[in-house]
Amino acid sequence: MVVTTKHTIDEIWSYLEEVIDPEIPVLNVVEMGIVRDVEWKKDECIVKITPTYSGCPAMNAIENEIRKKLAEKGVHSFQVLTDFKESWTTDWMTDHAKQKLKEYGIAPPEEKVDSEDFLLNLIGSQKIVPCPYCDSMETVLQSEFGSTACKSQYYCNECEQPFEHFKCI
Amino acid sequence: MSTFDKIPETKEEAFLEVLLRLADDRLIHGHRLSEWCGHGPELEEDLALANVALDMIGHAASLYSYAAQLEGKPDEDYYAYFRDDIDFKNIALVELPKGDFAFTILRQFLFSAFSFFNYRELIKTVKDEQFNGMLQKHFKEIKYHLRHSREWVLRLGDGTEESHRRIQEAIDEIWMYTGEFFHLDDIDKAAISFNLYTDTSAFKKEWESLVFGTFEEATLQKPDNDQYMFEGARSGRHTEYLGPLLAQMQFLRRSHPEAEWK
Numbered sequence: 001m002v003v004t005t006k007h008t009i010d011e012i013w014s015y016l017e018e019v020i021d022p023e024i025p026v027l028n029v030v031e032m033g034i035v036r037d038v039e040w041k042k043d044e045c046i047v048k049i050t051p052t053y054s055g056c057p058a059m060n061a062i063e064n065e066i067r068k069k070l071a072e073k074g075v076h077s078f079q080v081l082t083d084f085k086e087s088w089t090t091d092w093m094t095d096h097a098k099q100k101l102k103e104y105g106i107a108p109p110e111e112k113v114d115s116e117d118f119l120l121n122l123i124g125s126q127k128i129v130p131c132p133y134c135d136s137m138e139t140v141l142q143s144e145f146g147s148t149a150c151k152s153q154y155y156c157n158e159c160e161q162p163f164e165h166f167k168c169i
Numbered sequence: 170m171s172t173f174d175k176i177p178e179t180k181e182e183a184f185l186e187v188l189l190r191l192a193d194d195r196l197i198h199g200h201r202l203s204e205w206c207g208h209g210p211e212l213e214e215d216l217a218l219a220n221v222a223l224d225m226i227g228h229a230a231s232l233y234s235y236a237a238q239l240e241g242k243p244d245e246d247y248y249a250y251f252r253d254d255i256d257f258k259n260i261a262l263v264e265l266p267k268g269d270f271a272f273t274i275l276r277q278f279l280f281s282a283f284s285f286f287n288y289r290e291l292i293k294t295v296k297d298e299q300f301n302g303m304l305q306k307h308f309k310e311i312k313y314h315l316r317h318s319r320e321w322v323l324r325l326g327d328g329t330e331e332s333h334r335r336i337q338e339a340i341d342e343i344w345m346y347t348g349e350f351f352h353l354d355d356i357d358k359a360a361i362s363f364n365l366y367t368d369t370s371a372f373k374k375e376w377e378s379l380v381f382g383t384f385e386e387a388t389l390q391k392p393d394n395d396q397y398m399f400e401g402a403r404s405g406r407h408t409e410y411l412g413p414l415l416a417q418m419q420f421l422r423r424s425h426p427e428a429e430w431k
Contacts (some may be wrong), residue, residue, distance in 0.1 A: 054231060054310055055223030080331065084231065084302035117381070118285075118312055122319065144317050145217035149224065153213065169309045 007075055012038045012045060013072045019065045020130065023058045023148050026104045031147075033092030034062060036083055045070070045078040050088050054147035090168050099167055107132045109168035129165045131156035137161075176355050183360045185236055186258070186298070189248065189354075190403060192232035192257035196200070196249055196297045197411070198280060199225030200418055204267050214270075217317060220279065231303050250422035254411045260349040261402040264411040268342075271325050271335035273341060278318035282379050283350045283369075284311045290367040319383055326387025333388065340384070340392050348398025354405070 007015075016038070019029045029035055029049070039050040047066060051059045063080050070078050090109035093101075098108035107129045128137050136158030143153040144167075151164040177183035202222035217359065233245035240247070249392025267273050273366040286306040297300045351373050353361070360366035381391055402408070422428075 047262030051227075051231075051306070053224065054306055055225070056227070057219070057223065082234075084299045084306065087302050087306035122316060143213035143217055144313055145213070145220040147216070149220055167313075 006040065006043075007045070007073070009038055009040070011073075012047070012070075012075065015069055015075070016047070016066065019062070019069050021058065022065070023150075024062050024101070024104070024106070026100045029062055029066065031094060031097040031100075033088060035066075036086070043077055044067055045075055047078060047080045049080060050083050050086065052088050053169075056149050088169075090166065102132045105132050105163060106151065107163060107165040109166045115117040129154055131159060131161065132163055133161050134159040170272070173369070177359045177363075179192065180363045180365070183356075183363045183365050184297075184300075185240055186356050187316065187360050187365050188236040188239075189234045189414070190258045191367050192229040192236065192248065193257050194263050194280075195232070196229035197257070197259045197277075197414065198263035199223070199229060200414060201263065201265075201267050202273070202277075205273065210270050218273070221314050221317070224307075224314070228303075228307045231306075235299060235303070236349070246422065250419045251426075254407055254415055257405070257406040257407065257411060258403050258413070259354040259411075260346070261408050262343065262346040262349060264402070264408060265346065265416060266410055269335055272339040272342070274318050274321040275336055275339040277314060278322050278383070279343065279347055279350075279380065281311055281315035281318055282376055283347075285315050286372040286376055287367065287369060290351065290369075290372060294364055294367050322383055322389075323387045326389040336387075337389055340342065340389060344392035344394075345396055345399050349400055349402060352398070352400050354403060 013030065013035075016035050017028050017030045021027050021029060021032050021034075024032070032052065034049050034052065035047065036050050037046075039046050045137055047070070049063065049066070059082075063082075066080050067078075093109065101108040110127075110129075127143075128141055131139050131154075134156065136156055138157040139154050140157065141152065142155050142162070146153045146164050150167055152167050153162065155162050156163050177186055199222045202218050202225065205215065205218040206222070207215065209218055229249070232244045233248040236242070237244050237247060262276060265272075265276070268276075285308075288304055288311060292301060292304050292308060295304060322336065325336040327333070351370050353369065357366055357369075361368055384391055399408075402411075
């Protein structure tokens with residue numbers, strides 16, 4: 001008779017905390033808010049994940065890393081499902097995660113913009129993103145699209161450094 | 170279900186039509202944008218167009234995956250790679266060749282503006298949790314696309330003599346393909362009756378006010394709104410440009426249908 005000890009939900013979460021976001025190697029997938037739910041359905045562990053950006057090419061890599069990690073930890077029966085029920089927002093990132101981003105040189109996302117004001121805001125001012133290196137407010141947007149789907153390009157006029165900003169969605 | 174004007178009789182059939190119409194627009198538009206990769210006028214813009222292309226292909230992939238679940242097809246690739254031009258339900262606007270940068274930007278602006286209003290209304294209408302979640306996700310990204318392309322319309326229109334001429338020519342060339350945004354065929358009407366789609370004509374004025382307001386600010390002339398308007402692509406009557414696009418996009422997959430990424 002084969003005896004299998006079931007890993008607790010907390011244990012599974014702690015395994016997932018070891019899975020690092022391939023494009024932002026200072027954050028794990030739990031801190032990013034990518035893992036939405038973990039549960040046992042009978043003898044099968046169901047992990048629900050949600051994409052950050054629709055076109056994020058890292059999502060497949062992340063899913064594979066999660067599979068590898070669970071297998072490595074001895075979770076034999078599991079499913080990784082993509083869930084769209086709630087759409088990912090940078091608000092799900094913890095303050096701690098935002099601090100880590102800043103230390104890594106990426107300006108973290110700030111509070112979400114209210115979508116109702118979008119058409120009004122379409123015409124008019126750009127928001128100011130402080131430089132992650134020197135905290136100067138003298139920064140300019142260079143491109144809304146950066147090296148990955150989730151980042152935009154800024155330049156700091158104070159310390160003369162280009163930097164990336166984690167877009168706020 | 171084959172395309173040619175078969176009216177959905179059940180809610181399930183109508184749902185599939187709505188998913189595929191939205192997805193096909195995004196896949197084909199995304200593919201046209203991807204043709205700019207490595208050819209953008211400057212590095213930032215090359216990245217931007219490739220990013221928008223990724224978003225749009227990502228939107229299509231999520232919608233196709235859901236359609237595949239509902240229809241019992243293997244996965245999203247079935248819809249992208251194993252259908253012929255007559256089965257694609259996209260509007261003609263998105264299949265037109267990429268043209269010059271002004272043409273690409275103007276098309277993006279008109280499409281993103283339409284998508285903004287269409288998604289805003291769809292999110293209020295659609296009850297299905299997964300589909301609604303997808304719409305909300307896409308909506309956030311559509312806002313970025315709209316802001317980006319609108320800024321470029323202003324810059325090109327109110328820029329040099331050449332940039333002004335090029336984007337004005339793009340307006341005159343593209344306009345006849347914008348009718349399909351607001352033309353509701355019997356399939357749309359069936360979907361509306363099941364509360365799965367919205368009457369796009371309801372926000373036509375809002376769309377026009379955003380588009381014409383931007384043209385005015387960019388010192389561009391309004392197009393002739395009474396001209397002949399193209400229609401029929403949604404039910405498979407495409408322009409001659411879709412076939413070659415699909416040939417390029419589908420060739421490899423169809424040559425190696427069993428191939429897998431390892």
